[in-house]
Amino acid sequence: MTTFLLMHGGGMGGWTWKYVRPLLRAAGHEVFSPSFTGFAEHAHLMRRDTTHGVHVQDISSLIACEDMQDVVLVGHSYSGTVIPGVVKAHPNAVRRAIFLDAIVARSGERVATAMGMVPEEQAAGLDAMLAAGDGPIGSGVDEQQRAMAKDNPHMMDSEREAWLLRHLSDMPLRCTISPIETGAETLTIPVDYIAAQHTIMTIMHDRARELGWTMHQHPGDHALLVGDPEGVARLLLDISA
Numbered sequence: 001m002t003t004f005l006l007m008h009g010g011g012m013g014g015w016t017w018k019y020v021r022p023l024l025r026a027a028g029h030e031v032f033s034p035s036f037t038g039f040a041e042h043a044h045l046m047r048r049d050t051t052h053g054v055h056v057q058d059i060s061s062l063i064a065c066e067d068m069q070d071v072v073l074v075g076h077s078y079s080g081t082v083i084p085g086v087v088k089a090h091p092n093a094v095r096r097a098i099f100l101d102a103i104v105a106r107s108g109e110r111v112a113t114a115m116g117m118v119p120e121e122q123a124a125g126l127d128a129m130l131a132a133g134d135g136p137i138g139s140g141v142d143e144q145q146r147a148m149a150k151d152n153p154h155m156m157d158s159e160r161e162a163w164l165l166r167h168l169s170d171m172p173l174r175c176t177i178s179p180i181e182t183g184a185e186t187l188t189i190p191v192d193y194i195a196a197q198h199t200i201m202t203i204m205h206d207r208a209r210e211l212g213w214t215m216h217q218h219p220g221d222h223a224l225l226v227g228d229p230e231g232v233a234r235l236l237l238d239i240s241a
Contacts, residue, residue: 013040
């Protein structure tokens with residue numbers, strides 16, 4: 001039996017794995033899908049000082065409290081940046097990492113700069129402002145995603161997409177602009193990357209190839225875990241086996 005620890009993307013939460021979880025459990029595996037501090041059901045905990053490091057601690061603490069072993073750590077989108085820090089904290093508990101169309105960031109890099117959203121100088125200044133207790137708390141990513149979906153609907157039926165968009169919530173701004181302490185280049189365990197065909201993450205696909213990770217292709221879009229849970233579960237089971 002494998003323990004799948006599923007981590008969500010920006011503006012989302014553990015709920016985003018709703019359609020994947022039962023498929024993994026039906027195959028006889030244990031599944032956890034927590035929400036990060038400041039996300040989803042923990043949105044009331046969002047603060048200016050919620051950094052990327054807080055989310056690494058969220059998952060590290062869960063592994064410790066649940067005495068997890070033989071973990072396959074799966075990160076979608078934003079949570080790809082959380083994987084390396086968790087592996088560093090629990091090198092004997094995590095046996096494999098799977099990046100699901102996720103961000104591949106280097107040590108010292110920021111999510112916002114890795115994605116080309118803002119230049120380094122601007123991101124550093126905003127980080128300092130938030131650290132001093134000023135500036136916005138949230139990033140507005142939920143409304144950005146809803147606006148993008150109007151022009152480019154997700155590859156799923158309209159009812160499923162409405163469910164996805166309705167459940168989106170904001171995320172702490174600082175976790176996207178605080179430097180990442182432990183980057184993807186530090187990973188020494190087996191790493192697989194599932195690359196969606198229709199996505200804004202193509203630059204991250206290139207980074208995964210440069211690191212020599214095993215690549216897997218999926219014909220869907222960035223919300224593939226909601227649009228094609230059967231296909232995603234099948235890939236996770238095949239890789240973990």
